[in-house]
Amino acid sequence: MADIKVPFYGHVLQYESIKQEIDAKIQEVILSGQYVQGPMLKKFEEELAAYAGSKYAIGVGNGTDALWLVFMALGLGPGDELITNANTFFATAEAMWVAGCTAVLVDCDENTRCIDPAAIRKAITKRTKAIVPVHLYGQCAPMDEIRKIADEYGLFIVEDNAQAIDARGDKFKIGELSDAVCTSFIIQKNLGTFGDGGAIWTNHQYINDKVRKLRNHGSSKRDHHSYGFNSRLDDLHAGVLSAKLKHIGAWSDRRIAIAKKYDEGLKGVDSITLPYARPGYRHVYHLYEIETKNPADRNLLVNYLVEKGVDAKTHYSIAIHQQEGFPWGKDARLSGPLTNAEKNAASCISLPMFPELTDDQVQYVIDVLKAWKK
Ligand SMILES: Cc1ncc(COP(=O)(O)O)c(C=O)c1O
Numbered sequence: 001m002a003d004i005k006v007p008f009y010g011h012v013l014q015y016e017s018i019k020q021e022i023d024a025k026i027q028e029v030i031l032s033g034q035y036v037q038g039p040m041l042k043k044f045e046e047e048l049a050a051y052a053g054s055k056y057a058i059g060v061g062n063g064t065d066a067l068w069l070v071f072m073a074l075g076l077g078p079g080d081e082l083i084t085n086a087n088t089f090f091a092t093a094e095a096m097w098v099a100g101c102t103a104v105l106v107d108c109d110e111n112t113r114c115i116d117p118a119a120i121r122k123a124i125t126k127r128t129k130a131i132v133p134v135h136l137y138g139q140c141a142p143m144d145e146i147r148k149i150a151d152e153y154g155l156f157i158v159e160d161n162a163q164a165i166d167a168r169g170d171k172f173k174i175g176e177l178s179d180a181v182c183t184s185f186i187i188q189k190n191l192g193t194f195g196d197g198g199a200i201w202t203n204h205q206y207i208n209d210k211v212r213k214l215r216n217h218g219s220s221k222r223d224h225h226s227y228g229f230n231s232r233l234d235d236l237h238a239g240v241l242s243a244k245l246k247h248i249g250a251w252s253d254r255r256i257a258i259a260k261k262y263d264e265g266l267k268g269v270d271s272i273t274l275p276y277a278r279p280g281y282r283h284v285y286h287l288y289e290i291e292t293k294n295p296a297d298r299n300l301l302v303n304y305l306v307e308k309g310v311d312a313k314t315h316y317s318i319a320i321h322q323q324e325g326f327p328w329g330k331d332a333r334l335s336g337p338l339t340n341a342e343k344n345a346a347s348c349i350s351l352p353m354f355p356e357l358t359d360d361q362v363q364y365v366i367d368v369l370k371a372w373k374k
Pocket residue numbers: 062063064065088089091092134160162163183184185186196197198
């Protein structure tokens with residue numbers, strides 16, 4: 001087995017593959033002389049709305065801001081409970097606290113790792129106002145089931161789509177069954193800029209209007225302000241994203257092809273569980289997340305992979321409620337048991353996954369993993 005280095009990200013390779021398109025957009029922005037809420041932001045917002053099949057898209061500073069700006073636009077705040085899964089990136093719950101809401105953490109499905117609709121039902125109280133499903137690792141949560149629950153109890157749905165741009169359900173599109181979709185464009189996401197960025201898309205005009213004001217110091221007219229913040233997507237980032245958006249479909253297809261190679265190559269390895277893609281769903285593999293059957297093996301296997309030149313990581317080895325000092329004197333609540341989320345935290349490993357990985361690198365990861373002996 002030849003020693004090959006397999007990095008976790010391919011940011012520079014991706015830039016090199018469409019350098020001319022990105023450089024042209026950057027030049028266009030610089031020469032426009034307008035860098036904040038300028039013409040490139042407007043153009044990208046229109047492109048994103050068209051791509052998402054949504055009436056409105058609004059660029060903001062990052063994916064965390066996208067979430068709390070929507071919560072505020074919906075009028076959610078102190079005393080309101082928002083339900084999400086405990087096994088997500090910290091920002092999903094953090095955004096709830098920024099808005100002054102109570103994060104209610106529930107379990108995930110044991111196979112998909114997305115929020116478990118049965119756990120949502122059990123967590124609902126008179127204070128529940130919204131469900132915030134996370135399309136974890138690149139696979140949609142079961143939005144049709146979640147929509148039914150929201151209709152039954154009169155709840156908002158805000159999709160945390162930081163990890164799943166270009167994914168789909170079997171019978172639904174992202175954004176079709178919710179009030180708003182929030183996404184992140186931090187560089188490591190499937191659609192990422194050279195730094196931070198985020199966006200919201202929605203079909204509700206009132207959410208669009210409110211978020212546009214909130215992101216810009218509460219202002220929609222020069223010198224006129226109400227309560228607000230500064231959270232805008234810079235035009236330079238909008239330009240980079242506009243160049244990259246055209247490629248997202250092909251990049252997702254390559255991720256899916258790599259996942260298939262991993263699935264086939266690793267299917268006989270007894271010590272691990274492979275990711276589960278729901279039939280008919282387009283899982284875009286933001287992360288190819290395996291689990292060790294025995295949680296005690298997780299760190300041993302990560303260390304072994306790293307020693308062999310495979311840059312494996314974990315997403316997320318500590319669930320939100322397991323973070324030190326939780327809930328930090330803030331308002332949060334668990335609706336347990338959180339057995340699947342805790343098992344996931346204890347045993348997850350992310351293998352390298354980005355569109356520019358070569359077939360040889362993928363095969364090397366497979367060979368190294370198959371050769372593992374405790
Ligand atoms: C599920 C999830 N939600 C929210 C965020 C927050 O996005 P950002 O880092 O752009 O604030 C991220 C990623 O970082 C994420 O993975």
